Amino acid sequence: MSVTQPVLSVRDLRVEFVTRRGVLKAIDGISFDIGKGEVLGVVGESGAGKSVTGSAVIGLIDPPGRIAGGEILLSGMRIDNLPPEEMRKIRGKRIGMIFQDPLTSLNPLYRVSEQLVETIRTHTNLAAGAARKRAIDLLAEVGIPAPDRRIDSYPHEFSGGMRQRVVIALALCAEPELIIADEPTTALDVSVQAQIISLLKRLGREHGTAIMLVTHDMGVIAETADRVAVMYAGRIAEIGPVRDVVKNPLHPYAKGLMGAIPSLENDTDRLVQIPGSMPRLSAIPPGCPFNPRCPFVFDRCRIERPEPVQHSQHRVACHLYDQSPVRSEAVA
Amino acid sequence: MTERPYVEVNDLRRVFDVSKPWLNRVLEGGERQFLKAVDGVTFDIKKGETFALVGESGSGKSTVARMVVGLLPPTTGEVIIDGVSMSSRAASGDRQRLRRRIQMIFQDPYASLNPRWQVDRIVAEPIRAFRLIEGERDIAARVAELLTFVGLHPADGKKYPHEFSGGQRQRIAIARALASNAEFIVCDEPTSALDVSVQAQILNLMRDLQDRLGLTYLFISHNLAVVRHMASRIGVMYLGRIVEISDGRELFSHPKHPYTRMLLDAVPDVGMTGRQRIPVSGEIPNPINPPSGCTFNPRCPLANQRCVAEIPALFGGVACHAVHEGRANAHAA
Ligand SMILES: Nc1ncnc2c1ncn2[C@@H]1O[C@H](COP(=O)(O)OP(=O)(O)O)[C@@H](O)[C@H]1O
Ligand SMILES: Nc1ncnc2c1ncn2[C@@H]1O[C@H](COP(=O)(O)OP(=O)(O)O)[C@@H](O)[C@H]1O
Ligand code: SF4
Ligand code: SF4
Ligand SMILES: [Mg+2]
Ligand SMILES: [Mg+2]
Numbered sequence: 001m002s003v004t005q006p007v008l009s010v011r012d013l014r015v016e017f018v019t020r021r022g023v024l025k026a027i028d029g030i031s032f033d034i035g036k037g038e039v040l041g042v043v044g045e046s047g048a049g050k051s052v053t054g055s056a057v058i059g060l061i062d063p064p065g066r067i068a069g070g071e072i073l074l075s076g077m078r079i080d081n082l083p084p085e086e087m088r089k090i091r092g093k094r095i096g097m098i099f100q101d102p103l104t105s106l107n108p109l110y111r112v113s114e115q116l117v118e119t120i121r122t123h124t125n126l127a128a129g130a131a132r133k134r135a136i137d138l139l140a141e142v143g144i145p146a147p148d149r150r151i152d153s154y155p156h157e158f159s160g161g162m163r164q165r166v167v168i169a170l171a172l173c174a175e176p177e178l179i180i181a182d183e184p185t186t187a188l189d190v191s192v193q194a195q196i197i198s199l200l201k202r203l204g205r206e207h208g209t210a211i212m213l214v215t216h217d218m219g220v221i222a223e224t225a226d227r228v229a230v231m232y233a234g235r236i237a238e239i240g241p242v243r244d245v246v247k248n249p250l251h252p253y254a255k256g257l258m259g260a261i262p263s264l265e266n267d268t269d270r271l272v273q274i275p276g277s278m279p280r281l282s283a284i285p286p287g288c289p290f291n292p293r294c295p296f297v298f299d300r301c302r303i304e305r306p307e308p309v310q311h312s313q314h315r316v317a318c319h320l321y322d323q324s325p326v327r328s329e330a331v332a
Numbered sequence: 333m334t335e336r337p338y339v340e341v342n343d344l345r346r347v348f349d350v351s352k353p354w355l356n357r358v359l360e361g362g363e364r365q366f367l368k369a370v371d372g373v374t375f376d377i378k379k380g381e382t383f384a385l386v387g388e389s390g391s392g393k394s395t396v397a398r399m400v401v402g403l404l405p406p407t408t409g410e411v412i413i414d415g416v417s418m419s420s421r422a423a424s425g426d427r428q429r430l431r432r433r434i435q436m437i438f439q440d441p442y443a444s445l446n447p448r449w450q451v452d453r454i455v456a457e458p459i460r461a462f463r464l465i466e467g468e469r470d471i472a473a474r475v476a477e478l479l480t481f482v483g484l485h486p487a488d489g490k491k492y493p494h495e496f497s498g499g500q501r502q503r504i505a506i507a508r509a510l511a512s513n514a515e516f517i518v519c520d521e522p523t524s525a526l527d528v529s530v531q532a533q534i535l536n537l538m539r540d541l542q543d544r545l546g547l548t549y550l551f552i553s554h555n556l557a558v559v560r561h562m563a564s565r566i567g568v569m570y571l572g573r574i575v576e577i578s579d580g581r582e583l584f585s586h587p588k589h590p591y592t593r594m595l596l597d598a599v600p601d602v603g604m605t606g607r608q609r610i611p612v613s614g615e616i617p618n619p620i621n622p623p624s625g626c627t628f629n630p631r632c633p634l635a636n637q638r639c640v641a642e643i644p645a646l647f648g649g650v651a652c653h654a655v656h657e658g659r660a661n662a663h664a665a
Contacts, residue, residue: 045528189389189554190595190599191595198611220600223602242604247604256529260529260531261602262532264556264601265605271535273529275533277500
């Protein structure tokens, strides 16, 4: 394995939902990589396709959904076409998962100790005693006070923030290469959120785990991620180093998104307001999906889909940054 | 003499009985249990001003909101709006007239809009209930005007709530609140369920309406940046009490209470300014059995013996012994 090989590589991924009203393209050709120890933030409004992207990576797109194209590679190995049995082994062992509601990952009927020990023993060859010791170490690592006593509690005996820590411990059991965290702090209060964010950051750094952090909260991304992908209507509008994208967004949607966030530092009378709302999947406009809301829209945007182009450190899917002439075959 | 504030909230308390049912207590044992959701909250709001309450979940913000609009009776304390006490039994006619001028907007507009009614009828409902306009033609004209006011199209009146996005539904809720010619609107997390770009639309709309109609807002949110954007004065709540109350700018540039400082430090730094911050520690304790003295003491870097024994009074806008004793600033440096 070469040093530079990404842990996760997503190539031109397409995900569709087959419904009565036709085939809906939830993910329409997205590509990105995540390197070892790197946190990629995925941000965008609800319905942009963030969770579906995460589900595709962990092989949990269920009918009527289907992966309709592209490839997903985990450390160079293709995983999007594995049989369900193989994929189940990869989940939990090589890819850990953290969701918004910790109770989706925890069984309410079993003590935390049972769930951690079982997961550790499924993925390692540790004996019961050693697995329990490792479980206690993990709980300590994620910041559960008095872990040797708390380990025998049931999930409901923990607060929301503590439960999310338990889920992170569970995701770490098998020392996965990749963690998919989908809105892990959205249900938490800001003071608890801050603790979970710094925990995720530290884990990425110390274990070299690659993290895909999905959230609608740009603040969480700014705080945690190394790079960020801004999604809109199933596509990546812009991707680049987090500082560049946050401070100097290029895509008109990313610009609007940043300006819409009220700031703790600056006074503004009016927030930047993007008119309208994101289109439903059944009504995505032709050309650039952002064109009905875009203040910079021009003719080409309504007919030709903008492909991502490299612009300094960013990759942007917007005709403003693409100097190539209009391709005639693109006219629909 | 200074002008009387439009809204006066005096020493509001609300205690909930959270005991197990009587039979269970008899069979399984156990004391009656009470939860002080709101404890000694005092503030006032000038006409045309936005006052905000901010705090983490469970701090008592919604309970205050419900008492202020009269949806929930206070255990003790009083709410006076435009000189009329909401709790007195005497001048009930005055209170009825006042009701019309006070409206509330909730986090989930869908839950507060009747799904089987067309938007026209939803918005017209307060007009009919308070008999503000007679005659269907004039009512329809007023509804069309209100819908336009909040950025919808008069033709939207023929649709049902489910045909709208979350942000548009919040616009409908605002139109309905304005239909009764409300002067004072209590907004409980009005944009917390919305995406940021839609939140920006609603916050801008609320400020425009305030400028045009001279509205007074009690604005409640857990989001500090949103509160800073909207309010001229802010109260920070922790476990049912206001721990700091101050001018918005001052609160953010010179937070005094240790909890306010911690809360500000916890907010993700979206501007990536790299400001120095103290890591947050601990969680909000169980409100049924809160710590003695200052309820923030288990998490407070400045706590001492006095803090465990004595509840700090809100004095000079801050409820903190360390601030009152002048030993808080050394820590901030
Ligand atoms: N099981 C499903 N059937 C049909 N459409 C779906 C399904 N799951 C997700 N979608 C659609 O896919 C799009 C992307 O959803 P999602 O990834 O959950 O968005 P988000 O960015 O909010 O996480 C949405 O339009 C959603 O309605
Ligand atoms: N009807 C009720 N019965 C019992 N406890 C309640 C009731 N309403 C609120 N509480 C409790 O009062 C406290 C304050 O709640 P709330 O006002 O909703 O806080 P916030 O809006 O700040 O999140 C919480 O501990 C909550 O559980
Ligand atoms: S491609 Fe056109 S419509 Fe799309 S974001 Fe760029 S300028 Fe706007
Ligand atoms: S009163 Fe004491 S414990 Fe409470 S905030 Fe002030 S210093 Fe901290
Ligand atoms: Mg999602
Ligand atoms: Mg509330």
